[in-house]
Amino acid sequence: MPGKLKAKIVAGRHLPVMDRASDLTDAFVEVKFGNTTFKTDVYPKSLNPQWNSEWFKFEVDDEDLQDEPLQITVLDHDTYSANDAIGKVYIDIDPLLYSEAASVISGWFPIYDTIHGIRGEINVLVKVELFNDLNRFRQSSCGVKFFCTTSIPKGYRAAIVHGFVEELVVNEDPEYQWIDRIRTPRASNEARQRLIFLMSGELQRKIGLKVLEMGGNAVVGYLQCFDLEGESGLVVRAIGTACTLEKLSSGSGTHTHPNTAPASNACNSPSKDGKEPVFGEDLPSSSGPSTPFRALPTSSSSPPPFSPSKPCSRQSSSSDTDLSLTPKTGMGSGSMGKDAGPLKTLLRQQTQTALEQRQEFPFFTLTSFPSGFLLHVGGVVSARSVKLLDRIHNPALGNTRSYKLLDWNSVTADEPETRDAWWEEIRQEIKSHAKALGCHAVVGYSESTSICEEVCILSASGTAAILNPRYMREGCLDLGGSDQRWFEDPSPSSCGFCHIPYDELNMPFPAQLTYCFHCRRQKVPDVLFTTIDLPSDAAIAGKGCFIQARLCRLKKKGQGEANATAISNQLPFMEYELHTQLMNKLKLRSMNALFGLSIQISVGENMLLGLASATGVYLTALPAPGGIQIAGKTPGDLNTEQHILNIQKRINDTIAKNKEFYEVNPPKLFALDPEVFCGTNVDLTEEVVGSPIPEPRLRSRLFRSHSESSDELSELDLSHGKKDAFVLEVDDTDAVEDIQSLLTDASPPKGFYSCNTETMPGIYNWTSALQMFTSVRVLRLSNANLSNQALNKVFTDLCENLLKSFYFKLRSMIPCCLSHLVFSVAVPEEDLIQVAVTAVAMTFDKDQTQDKPAEKPITKGCSEAEDQLQFSLELCTDSSSINSQSSSKNSAAKLNQNQLIVVRSAGVPESSHLSTRAASVDYGSFADRCSTWLELLRLKAHTIRRGSVKTSRRTQSLAHSVSSLEHSSPLTDGRSRSLRSSRSFGGSSVSVVKMTPLSFLPGTRIVKYVGIINMFFIRETTSLREEGGVSGFLHSFVAEVFAMVRAHVAALGGNAVVSYSMKDCVLMENPNKNQCQCLINVSGDAVIYIRETDQEVTGSTANIRLSCTSSADGAT
Amino acid sequence: MAVELDVFVGNTIIMSEEVYQLWLDGYTVNDAVKVRMEGGVLDEFDAKADVVLSDTMDQYRTFQMCERLLHSPTKLANQLLFQIPPHRQATLIERYYAFDDVFVREVLGKKLSKGTKKDLDDISAKTGVMLKSCRRQFDNFKRVFKVVEELKGPLVENIRQHFLLSDKLARDYAAIVFFANNRFETGKRKLQYLTFQDLAFCAGQLINNWTVGAVDNMVEDMDVDLDKEFLQELKELKVLITDKDLLDQHKSLVCTALRGKTKAFNEMEANFKNLSRGLVNIATKLTNTKDVRDFFIDLVEKFIEPCRSDHWTAADMKLYLTHYTNSAHILDTFKHQVVWDRYMGVIKSCIFKMYHD
Secondary structure, eight states, X not given: OOEEEEEEEEEEESOOOOBTTTTBOOEEEEEEETTEEEEOOOBOSOSSOBOOOOOEEEEEOHHHHHHOOEXXXXXXXXXXXXXXXXXXXXXXXXXXXXXXXXXXEEEXXXXXXXXXXXXXXXXXXXXXXXXXXXXXXXXXOTTOEEOOOSSOOTTEEEEEEEEEEEEEXXXXXXXXXXXXXXSOHHHHHHHHHHHHHHHXXXXXXXXXXXXXXXXXXXXXXXXXXXXXXXXGOEEEEEEEEEEEEEESTTOTTSOOOOOOOOOGXXXXXXXXXXXXXXXXXXXXXXXXXXXXXXXXXXXXXXXXXXXXXXXXXXXXXXXXXXXXXXXXXXXXXXXXXXXXXXXXXXXXHHHHHHHHHHTTOOBOOOSSOOTTTEEEEEEEEEEEEEEEOOOOOOTTTTOOTTOTTOXXXXXOTTOOOOHHHHHHHHHHHHHHHHHHTTOSEEEEEEEEEEEETTEEEEEEEEEEEEEOGGGBOTTSSOOOGGGHHHHHSOOOTTTXXXXXXXXXXXXXXXXXXXXXXXXXXXXXXXXXXXXXXXXXXXXXXXXXXXXXXXXXXXXXXXXHHHHHHHHXXXXXXXXXXXXXXXXXXXXXXXXXXXXXXXXXXXXXXXXXXXXXXXXXXXXXXXXXXXXXXXXXXXXXXXXXXXXXXXHHHHHHHHHHHHHHHTTOOHHHHHHHOHHHHTTOOHHHHHXXXXXXXXXXXXXXXXXXXXXXXXXXXXXXOOOOOSTTOEEXXXXXXXXXXXXXXXXXXXXXXXXXXXXXXXXXXXXXXXXXXXXXXXXXXXXXXXXXXXXXXXXXXXXXXXXXXXXXXXXXXXXXXXXXXXXEEEEEEEOOSTTEEEEEEEEEEEEEOGGGTTSOGGGOOOOOOOHHHHTTSSXXXXXXXXXXXXXXXXXXXXHHHTOOHHHHHHHHHHOOOTTOOOOTTOTTSOGGGGHHHHHHXXXXXXXXXXXXXXXXXXXXXXXXXXXHHHHHHHHHOTTSHHHHHHHHHHHHHHTOOOOOOEEOSSSOXXXXXXXXXXXXXXXXXXXXXXXXXXXXXXXXXXXXXXXXXXXXXHHHHHHTTOSEEEXXXXXXXXXXXXXXXXXXXXXXXXXXXEXXXXXXXXXXXXXHHHXXXXXXXXXXXXXX | OEEEEEEEEESBXXXXXXXXXXXXXXXXHHHHHHHHHHHOGGGXXXXXXXXXXXXXXXXXXXXXXXXXXXXXXXXXXXXXXXXXXXXXXHHHHHHHHOOOHHHHHHHXXXXXXXXXXXXXXXXXXXXXXXXXXXXXXXXXXXXXXXXXXXXXXXXXXXXXXXXXXXXXXXXXXXXXXXXXXXXXXXXXXXXXXXOHHHHHHHHHHHHHHHBGGGTOSSXXXXXXXXXXXXXXXXXXXXXXXXXXXXXXXXXXHHHHHHTTTXXXXXXXXXXXXXXXXXXXXXXXXXXXXXXXXXXXXXXXIIIXXXXXHTTOOHHHHHHHHHHHHHHHHHOTTOOOHHHHHHHHHHHHHHHHHHOOO
């Protein structure tokens, strides 16, 4: 009995009125864990009950502690009829199970009801006393930390990266059980929520066990997903990267011994149950040409129609399981000696078999790595497979401990195929693609599914790479003999990852190779696609750019196998077209690399949607991209010629415009890098260094896929030649439309940048204002008989309009960047397209974009300056925390009278070379002089056109400096005003919780990770119209989800969520019945951050000085 | 291609004050979009109508969800649903409880009942304030009235604490509550020239000097009900007009003081008895609820109108009332100095405020 869970119910507030007669509520609380339930007394006739209960104690296994949530139900006592439920709170107690995270959960939680939403709040205290259990056969894995963050968490060092961990659990979906016909929607939703809580707890525990076996202590890049397979069940699956993390502050000298893994027989993951026979309904899986170095189509059954003619010696079929088991080289193990010590060899033999099984997949869910970790990147590898769903055979059938809800008789366990086997197959394929690219590992790996009725598309993608084995646990990577050269010849980190990992004489696909523009020692490809973040030390020119390819394809409605085959046949064409679009758009922005590429293919009843998002960037190590050339198929026609010329001109103009917008200016960068390019100008460089390897076909052609005939297949390679080799042929109207759509992709408005990666390439000086948001849009196709083209247009417009909408809504944050834009598309019903986006808008300091991150000036402001913002970005009661740099250029230029009063009242000493701390100065005496001086500036700012950055920026920094000074002079009007307002709200017990999908918060330092947040909510309504339609319903639900996440984080003692993501947003509506149901799954890491105050002080002082001098200039 | 669903939710509340004002003013979403488009600010951003529409919809929904919380502003600070920065909370509340002077002028002194609410469409048509906005404002008055009705302690302070309003707005609400409670008649044609601010000022004077709260600050309704004892005592002032000697003495004292100081002296002298009778009669009748309601109309009819027809300037008025009040102290047979001061202090400042065109 290794754990004691204690819970105390303190109080409630804002409860709903449950008794119409008295307008009050007689509330009491049930606290349930596992099978034990406690109740508080009834607190009669109050909407703000004070239960102040005793400590309810649960004595439980640590296994249960991991699996089960603490369930708190608030009810209204009713003497005569059944007690009415007000709502529930599920508390995941996992964060209390490891020593470094939270020690107590305490705070106000929203009371949530699946029908009514949030109904008041409850204050709860939860503690866990854990006893050490040394049983080596234990089933629990308490103590393993989980992180959603896809990089090594801040404040930690990765001593060893053990590798890929995966697990999935399956169950019946309570929504589809027979009992659902007779129970209330509420009961059904609650059963589902509870089941998913249990399943994800179990999943986490099982993954934790695997990590412990590997000798790790943490999972990084933990990605958990739900597959709602309808009739056939519910799958919860997760992947992650097992690591041994060491805390940085607590002396890195402590030696963590990795080899605590028990014997290999403990390793009982279903995925290792051995290979299954080939399955009956297994359909040809397709592999996408997701990189210029196309991933090799390796599906054993039937190759995609346009597979390259070129055979590849290294290619092996995906069913080949022996791939990873190549013997380890001396080099690999030699570098391990330091970490593992002499014990290693001994243990190695012991665990040899276990390792071989475990390290089957050298995959890493991380997207950014410590410097030196990533040696070379090959390109994107991806695999998809279409499956027909059937009743799930649950391998864990014997283990019925947690599933009292289930009616096991209904499970037909005669189907041998498991989801594990499906994924195993896909992973094998990915691995063989990586192999073909000469890589031994896959980084930035992720898996996803799209389900429509009984058809399921499984997708996996990642980036083939060669990693430095120094960080790796031995056996984790399979180091082929020839690969040794990479470790002997360390390339410069700024370009090393671009160097090709494959053999240039035996290339897996045709590609243009040149010598690296940086070091001139190694070959680089002309274009590089990856799924990871831009390495922090990569050399780039200009800024990054969000690039999206969208595709919508009609599909005949079908059933069963025929339907699946049809989908499967479409997939390669879709991937191909998406790829072409990406390539065109990349060229149009004159960039040569994509990071964070994610290609999503969603299946609906009558259409397939493809959405590829990535962040384009210009890598200076790679050759400059060629332009796009338009060619007519039938030369001679004067009209066409003219038309083509026009288009060509527009394309060239767009390229030039984009170059300017994204500041892609490579020559300048060469000049900045004299080490490599001393005295060489660009042209010369290209002549001497970048001379391409001869390529027979300089002009690659792009064909409309439907006009393709089989004998043209050989032309469909995706390599692109050097400059001007990229030709678009205008042969029919479709192509014209294509080009049009290429050109209509609006670039973001001035002052906005966007990307889907963690950090925006080219922007380093973030200021601290941020606004995380979720947006969902559903479009109903009114016209059922749309052509593919029209459909494409609709879908493209949908995505473009969403982006435009974001820019508009967030315009007051300019200059600002939308980071980590994650789009997810779905086809919830016939004729419906759903796009959900989660991203964060972050402000940055425009004028100092060239600064190195280390020198970033983080400046302070105060809440008064914040008034200028159209909406606020920060929520801090202490005025010092708000950064007035966030105020946009525009709003600063438009200081209205009111704001001016504030500024005036503050006053600035004209000769102010004082630090902000000099509070003793009587600022009031300067006020008059300064106000006229400020007014002058204001007028100036008014008269100067919007575009003039310099002046308005000056005004802005001035306003900023004023407000920061004002912060230190308590006598002024503005200050006293803010004092009053903070007094009237000072009693607020709601602490601010920031949320971001990124792994960091600009201007702050994360000091502690307090636990993983992984929550699943269902909301249903039977009064859709009354709640404002679907939009109103979803709006409040999303707001409620945010509120519950924030409450849980705050209760853990955290003040922010990083790596936040909304995994699922499944919306089902039935407006005719006035009903709607929505499921949302979110996750993230709860953290405690502190502001980087030291830097801030110096930063703001410097900035004031700067702004004062500059504004003095302005006044004269 | 119909947009079936379109939402945008930020972790921190996203709102623009412009849209909030449009919402408060009762604009429909489509009208608000029109106003925003015409406003031209959006041209800068090359915003299309659909983008503005989507943004307006999102904000309107947010405001609608916040409205419930705004009904009890103290909840706004510790609710969990929306993350709202403190200064933003203050703006939300202050603007929500702000009202149109033209509108409030119409309902001032009326019973805050369902009956009045039914008349709101007429008021809306008359004042040009949209019906939706009228309803909001009316409900605000009613809500504040209901909450402070049963509270002890100073009215303004209660309103400020329960509704987190600024001092100015809290005082205005106190006036509205005071008017509604005492049902002062303000709607007569003769009173139409008075603005809400005039009346609110008078209400402030009455609250501070004539209510129970002016003497005892821990009673229920202390600032809402007039001090009954005081009103009773006011009857004693009758002596100023019933006692012929006293009246003459008073007149001569005032006239001596005023002689040569104003052009309107002759009119003052001629009208003294009338005016004095008017003021004292108002005082003595205040025990009667009906006459309390007519307080303002009486002031105008019995005092302000005669003076105006004689073309007194504001300075004349000031001079006259100052001497009129002070001279009463010199009357040796007049024993009710305290009551007189308490009465005249308020009357004086009310008349000063009300004496304009």
